[in-house]
Amino acid sequence: MTPLFSLQNAPKRSVEDQKVAATAQQRVMTGYARRMEKMASDHGRRLEQLWEEAKAIQTELSKRREAGDLYRAAYDYAVDAGRRTVLTLDTLRERGNNDIAHEAAGMPPALIYDNEVVVDGRNLPRPVNYLLLRIIPPKGVESLNWKRPYLIIDPRAGHGAGIGGFKSDSQVGVALRDGHPVYFLVFRPHPEPNQTLADVMRAEAAFVSEIRRRHPEAPKPIIVGNCQGGWATMILAAANPDIIGPLVINGAPLAFWSGRIGENPMRYLGGLFGGTLPTLVLADLGYGEFDGAHLVTNFEMLNPGRNYFSKYYDLFANIDRDRATFLEFERWWGGLHFMNEPEIRWIVEQLFIGNRLSRGEARIERGRQLDIKAIRSPIIVFTSRGDNITPPQQALNWIVDTYADEHEIKIRGQRIIYMVHETTGHLGIFVSSTIAKKEHSEVASTMKTIEALSPGLYEMKIDEQIGEGLDAHFLVSFEERTISDVLAFDDEDRSEEIGFAAVARLSELSVELYDLFLRPFVQTMVTPFTAKMIKSTHPARAQRLIFTDQNPLMQPVCEIAARISKNREPLDPSHPFLALERWWASSVLQTIDVMRDFRDAAYEAIFLSTYGSPLMTWIGAPHAFERTRKDPKDLRWLPEVQAILVGIDRGGFEEAVIRMLILLAEARGSVRRDRLQRSAHVLTNDEPFASLGTERRAALIREQSIIAEFEPDRAIETLPDLIPERRRQEAIDVVEYIAGSVDDMEPYTVRTLQRFRAALGLPRIALSVATRDPLIASITTPAS
Known part of the structure; x- marks a missing residue:
C-alpha cells in the first residue's frame, strides 16, 4: 500500500487539499451571505418600524408640550414606572421563593392535573x-x-x-x-x-x-x-x-x-467548546452529577435578548396582567435537575457529538x-x-x-x-x-x-x-x-457534516487523555461541599436567589407592593411616555439581537473554516461513515420480499380488498382523511377484517404493499385467483365505498378502478358508487 503522504502522492494530495480548502471557503461565504441577507431583511424592517414609531412619539410629545401638559405626563409616567418596578421586583421575589419551596418539596412536576x-x-x-x-x-x-x-x-x-x-x-x-x-x-x-x-x-x-x-x-x-x-x-x-x-x-x-448553513448555530457548539470533555469536567466538579443548569444556560444563550431582557421587560410592561402567567412558566423553567455522569456522557458521546x-x-x-x-x-x-x-x-x-x-x-x-x-x-x-x-x-x-x-x-x-x-x-x-x-x-448536499466527524474523533481523543492523566486529580479535589457550592452559585440559580426573602434588601418590597396593588391605577396604554418606553425596549432588544446574529455568524465561520480544512477533513474521515444500506435495486431480492412475491396469487377476500385499497392509494399519491376513516372503520369493525386482529391486519397490509410495490400489474391480474366469483362484486363494492364519490376521484383513480373491474370480469364503474358500507349490509343479506 502506498503511504498517504508519500512523494508520489504529494501532487495529488495538494490538488485535493486545494479543493477541500476552496469548498470550506465557499461554505463560509454561503453562510455569511445567508446570514447577512437575513439580518438585512429582519433588522432593516425593524429599523423602519422603529423610525416610524419614533416620529409618531415625537409628534405626540410635541402636542403635549404645546398644550403645557408634558411635565405632568412625565410625572405620571415616572410614578407609574416606579410602581411597576416595585411590582416587578415583588414578582421576582415570589419567583425565587417559589423556587426554594419547589426544591424543598422535591420539585414535583409542573402538571395542573391531579x-x-x-x-x-x-x-x-x-x-x-x-x-x-x-x-x-x-x-x-x-x-x-x-x-x-x-x-x-x-x-x-x-x-x-x-x-x-x-x-x-x-x-x-x-x-x-x-x-x-x-x-x-x-x-x-x-x-x-x-x-x-x-x-x-x-x-x-x-x-x-x-x-x-x-x-x-x-x-x-x-x-x-x-x-x-x-x-x-x-x-x-x-x-x-x-x-x-x-x-x-x-x-x-x-x-x-444536520442543519442548514447560515442557520442553526447550536449544532456548532460541541466543536467550538471541546466536544465531550467539558461535560465530563463539569460532572466531576459536581461530584459525579451533571447540573442541568448548564443545559438551560445553553438554551438561554441561543436567544439572549428574549431570555435576559424582553422576558423581564414584558413582565414589567404588563405587570397587572402577566404576573400569574410568568410565575407559572418560571416554576417549570427554574426546576433544574441533574444527571449521572454515565447518563450525560452517553448522551453527548453517542448522540450530540457522535x-x-x-x-x-x-x-x-x-x-x-x-x-x-x-x-x-x-x-x-x-x-x-x-x-x-x-x-x-x-x-x-x-x-x-x-x-x-x-x-x-x-x-x-x-x-x-x-x-x-x-x-x-x-x-x-x-x-x-x-x-x-x-x-x-x-x-x-x-x-x-x-x-x-x-x-x-x-x-x-x-x-x-x-x-x-x-x-x-x-x-x-x-x-x-x-x-x-x-x-x-x-x-444541496450534507458534505459539511464531515467537519462534525472530525469533532467526534478529536473529542474521543481528548476524553481518553483526560481519563488517563487529569481526571484522577480533578476527582480527588472535589468534595460534596465544593459540589454544593458550585451548584448554588451557578448564574442560572443565583439570578433567582438574589431576589428572594433571603436577601435583606428585598424585605420591604413585599409590603410596598401590597400597598401599591390596593390603589393601582395603570396609565392609559396610549400614554406617550409608555410608547417611548416600548420604543426604547424594542431598540435594546434589537441591539442584543444584532450582537447575537453577529456572534452566530462568527461561530459558524470559525467552525466551517476550522473543521472544513484539509487537515480536519483527513482527521474526520474515519468517523464520516454512513451506515451500511441496501442498494434500492437490491431491495426486491431480499428473502422476505421474495417469499411474499411467490405468494402473489394466494390469499382470499381480505387480501384482495387490502391489495386494491393499496393500489388505489398508490394511484392517488395522497390519502384524504375521510377516505382513510372509511378504510379504518371497515378494516377494524367489519367482518371478516375485524377478526384478524391488529397484528395480522398489519402483516397483511405490509404483504400487499410489497406486492403492489414490486408487481403492480400482476397484483391486478391475479385478483381473480384471490376472490371467488360470488364475492367479487362485494369486494369491489367495499373498495368503491371507501374510495368515495366518483366526482371526487382523480382520473387515474377511476382508471385503476376500471382495471380492477375488468380483471374481475365485472361491468365498468357506474357514475355513482356505494354510499353505505357493503359489509354492514351483507350482515343482513349474506352473499350467496
Whole structure:
C-alpha cells in the first residue's frame, strides 16, 4: 500500500487539499451571505418600524408640550414606572421563593392535573429516579379503559417534567377530551446511584408493560416524546418494538449533525467548546452529577435578548396582567435537575457529538445495538422551521440516514408521517395552546386511522378548518413523500457534516487523555461541599436567589407592593411616555439581537473554516461513515420480499380488498382523511377484517404493499385467483365505498378502478358508487 503522504502522492494530495480548502471557503461565504441577507431583511424592517414609531412619539410629545401638559405626563409616567418596578421586583421575589419551596418539596412536576403514582422507579430491580403517573381526569371528563392509552415522556434536559401538561390546552388535555387514559412519565431531581440510560430504558419498558396490563382490551399505547423525550422514545421503541404502539415525536433531534448553513448555530457548539470533555469536567466538579443548569444556560444563550431582557421587560410592561402567567412558566423553567455522569456522557458521546443513533451505531449498553429499523409502529414527527434548537433537518434526516429510500420504508412495513410548522419555536411545539388545539388535536383524532395507511413516507397536511374553538376540526390529507422531499429541507448536499466527524474523533481523543492523566486529580479535589457550592452559585440559580426573602434588601418590597396593588391605577396604554418606553425596549432588544446574529455568524465561520480544512477533513474521515444500506435495486431480492412475491396469487377476500385499497392509494399519491376513516372503520369493525386482529391486519397490509410495490400489474391480474366469483362484486363494492364519490376521484383513480373491474370480469364503474358500507349490509343479506 502506498503511504498517504508519500512523494508520489504529494501532487495529488495538494490538488485535493486545494479543493477541500476552496469548498470550506465557499461554505463560509454561503453562510455569511445567508446570514447577512437575513439580518438585512429582519433588522432593516425593524429599523423602519422603529423610525416610524419614533416620529409618531415625537409628534405626540410635541402636542403635549404645546398644550403645557408634558411635565405632568412625565410625572405620571415616572410614578407609574416606579410602581411597576416595585411590582416587578415583588414578582421576582415570589419567583425565587417559589423556587426554594419547589426544591424543598422535591420539585414535583409542573402538571395542573391531579395524578397518582402507578410505578415508582426506585422499586424496580435496577432503581431509577423515574415515576409513572396516571392522570386523573378532571370533573366532567371520562377516560375509557378500552381506548388506546397515552404515555407522555417529557424532556429531561435540564428542567423538570410536566411541561406537556401544565395547561388545559395541552397534550394531556387533548387526549383526555378524546376519552383516552393518560399516563405521564416524570422524574425526580437527582438520579439514583449508578443509574444509566440503559436502566432508564428498561424502566420505561416496565412502565409500558404496566399500562398494557391495566388496559388489556385497548390497543398498544401511544408514546408521545417531547424534545429529549423524543429520542428517548425512539430508543425505547428500537429496543422494545413488540410492546410499543404509535410514536409521536415532537421537536426531537435525531440527526444531530444536520442543519442548514447560515442557520442553526447550536449544532456548532460541541466543536467550538471541546466536544465531550467539558461535560465530563463539569460532572466531576459536581461530584459525579451533571447540573442541568448548564443545559438551560445553553438554551438561554441561543436567544439572549428574549431570555435576559424582553422576558423581564414584558413582565414589567404588563405587570397587572402577566404576573400569574410568568410565575407559572418560571416554576417549570427554574426546576433544574441533574444527571449521572454515565447518563450525560452517553448522551453527548453517542448522540450530540457522535451522531450514532441515526447511523445505526448507537449502543445502549455493551453488546446491545440500537437500530431504528427495528421499530414497526407508526412514527409521527412534528417539527418547525421556526425551531432553532431542533430544526427540521435534525428532526427528519434520520429517515435519510436509516433507509435506502422510501421503497425500503414500505418493504420494512413502516409508516412515517411528518408535519412541518412554519413559525412556532421549540417550546411552542409541545406547549403552545394554538398547536394543541390544531396539530396535536388532529394527531390525536387521526391516530385512529393512521394504522390503516399502507406503509410508506407521508407528509400530513392540515388543509381546512371547520368550526371554531373546542368544536373546531380540520380536514387533513396524507401526501406521499420521497427521501428527496426530506433532503429538500437541507442544502444541496450534507458534505459539511464531515467537519462534525472530525469533532467526534478529536473529542474521543481528548476524553481518553483526560481519563488517563487529569481526571484522577480533578476527582480527588472535589468534595460534596465544593459540589454544593458550585451548584448554588451557578448564574442560572443565583439570578433567582438574589431576589428572594433571603436577601435583606428585598424585605420591604413585599409590603410596598401590597400597598401599591390596593390603589393601582395603570396609565392609559396610549400614554406617550409608555410608547417611548416600548420604543426604547424594542431598540435594546434589537441591539442584543444584532450582537447575537453577529456572534452566530462568527461561530459558524470559525467552525466551517476550522473543521472544513484539509487537515480536519483527513482527521474526520474515519468517523464520516454512513451506515451500511441496501442498494434500492437490491431491495426486491431480499428473502422476505421474495417469499411474499411467490405468494402473489394466494390469499382470499381480505387480501384482495387490502391489495386494491393499496393500489388505489398508490394511484392517488395522497390519502384524504375521510377516505382513510372509511378504510379504518371497515378494516377494524367489519367482518371478516375485524377478526384478524391488529397484528395480522398489519402483516397483511405490509404483504400487499410489497406486492403492489414490486408487481403492480400482476397484483391486478391475479385478483381473480384471490376472490371467488360470488364475492367479487362485494369486494369491489367495499373498495368503491371507501374510495368515495366518483366526482371526487382523480382520473387515474377511476382508471385503476376500471382495471380492477375488468380483471374481475365485472361491468365498468357506474357514475355513482356505494354510499353505505357493503359489509354492514351483507350482515343482513349474506352473499350467496
